[in-house]
Amino acid sequence: MAGRRFYGAMFGLVLGLAQPAGAEPMLPPQAPVEVLPLEITIEGLGGAGGERLRSELSDVQFVAVGEDHGFAEPPRLAAALGQELAQTKGAPVHHAVEVGPHTVDKVANVLRAEGLVGLDAIVDDQPSIMPFLANLDDASLALPYARAGRLWGIDQEFIGSGPMLYALLAARAHDPELRRTLGAWRDSDRAALAAGQFDKVSLSSLARADFARLRQGFSDDPEALQMVDALAESARIYQYNDVERYFENNDERGKLMAAYFLARYRAAKGPPPRVLFKMGAYHLGRGITPTSIFDLGSLLPGLAAASGKRSLHIAVVPIAGQVRAIAPGPQGLTKVSAYDEDVVAKLLAGAGIELDSLPAQGLALIPLEPIRQRMSGKVRRELPEFARFMLLGFDYLVTTRDAKAATHFEAWEPGMESRLVLQ
Template identity: 30%
Template sequence: MLLAWGPARAQDSTLTRLIRQHQFPMVAAGAQFSGAGWDKLQQSIQKSQFVLIGEGHGMAQIPGFTAAVAQVLQPAVFAAEIDPYVAQDLTALAAQPGLPTAYSQRYPQALCFYNWAEEFELIRTLRAQRVQVLGLDQVFIATAGRFYARLAERAKGKPAKAYLQQQAAKYQAQGQAFERAGKDDFSMAEQRQSALDSLVNITRQEGPDVRQMVQDYAASYAIYQGQIKGTGGHQERLNLMRRNLLRYARGTQGPAGQPLPKMLFKFGANHLARGLSLASFGEFYDLGNLAQDLAEAQDQKSLHLLVMGKQGTAASSLSPRSPEKPRAYTVADEPSLKLFFDQTAGPAWNLVDLRPARRALSAGKLVVGQAVQRVLLGYDYLVVIPETTASHPY
């Protein structure tokens, strides 16, 4: 036992030493940051064309941090884990005063993560700086009522328009009923394939914009069904998001191939690592890997930030009516990060520079498990929040 335990302990000691030597405190005051860690991070942001924030969802402190990063980066585009249609609605709603409570009562949970107040205020802050909101994800599962209403607005044929209006009202009422009951159920998840076939058939003679929307909806429906039934869906979702990013890149660069603008990404942590995703249930290459390739193809840099809470609470539902309480978590819930968390202490935030450990790993001087290896290879910095509070649905 000692022979097996000794090398493992030595490797842990090497990584522990590198973490301790390359961590820097950051003092957080809302969306304002200071300290040695923030100074170091600002320097890296200023050298980057893309900054990617891989987060733990539902933590109220992360939108403020993202806003602070945006102040330094000055991005033209904010790429978010929402679909392009939700991005359009968010852009319009952010121009209006107050929170979009009326919209959310009409279409419960339809703004995805931006149903949380802190996340919506981030969009408002970015839009005030004229940052474009770019949705790269599949059509969100809670948007059936809103999506059919949007289709009805664009449909030209009377039969199609009448059908879409009828279905929009049906799914809107169903979504509101789910909300009143405090259920995280969604019309899109419960639709049968026959409903999708009817949608495709009734819009067959419509213009290309409507047909494209229907194609997007049908593709997303198939992904959700695969995930619900346990027959797949994850790889298809990643492929869709990467196609959406490539489509944006082609449209922006044009035939002259001009450089892509500065972009700020914020997605779940699994999505934004370079190389292999952090997802433990397979080997996937995600948006973060493509973003790095796009940056390097134009002789620019991508900066990958993993932002996680050490302990505290995180929102577990988008709905204010949900009976689910915020999820409490501790260091033990993220085993791949436990060694990092154990070396950091509050009350300040901590910035851990992962690059020295990555260099040691590449040089064969460090041997770690696969989960830790993916963290080191996938991200440049780990931002440790000592304690988080849950995001608030409005």
């Protein structure tokens, strides 16, 4: 140990002697820690934060907006980023969502034919049929991509999607007994979901043999077989949770998302497509996630680099405000409540950023690279796991002290969508 200290001191002395007097230092100055006001308008991005993000987009292939679920700001920011990205030179922009591919195919058809009113009718009939796209903010983000045929569903089929997908399969079935089976599963799922009993839904209980019999009934229908296989894979992944095999649940889901995404990516015609992602932050940060896996976000930088591009990762997590969460009850499927998490507050405290330096209302954009450069290892290690993941896995943090809850279709009235961006 003493020898290493000696040689280290001598090495530093030699470097010091080798530096000519008055010479410019080799190292550039560190970028300042910044808190930039960010605005979302009908035209796109505004404020100093908007200018910063816009300047990032010229060589970006993937924009990954990672959210804490239940807020209006992430999809609205993603919509503005998509507008800005579409105005830069490059391949068409596609939108990837945290919803199953067959559910998204159905939703995209409805959005193309009927717009948001058609999707509202689906959700009114079965509020728990899909995650995220049942929120008006997310559906408004998806609408132009659905109309252009560039909306990708890359997640497992949601546990509540059975009633819709079983109905689609029943419409294709020739065997009356098969139609009765699918109808029974649909009706049982509808009753369980209406009661908020997600543990009694078919994807939590169907066995491999059930899906094998279903496959036999659609042996001459490749499209139906794809749907059956997607449901079987979703059931398998969900059922890891039933026996508390949580790591495998997350790992298998991450692999499935990557496989669905790459299949869409490779099938896109023309130059490598640009993709706008809006999903849970765990899925879109670089590095090992708080669920201890490498998720989709770790795939994006290398894939973009292969095309001479890069990926941009933005976490959108509030400090305070209102949040909408699934909470079945007399009031409906969802409920709005006060948001009470201190993850971002602790991250900012570790960076030496006072909460009072953020605007009381509106969004703030915080570049994370300068914070990574300055934060000591000890402070970084003492951060909550999610805060540390955001710090190391994302390029920017977007936060607010006055978050707005997502608008579920059960709370929607026609005309409300025209006010979304400005709320």
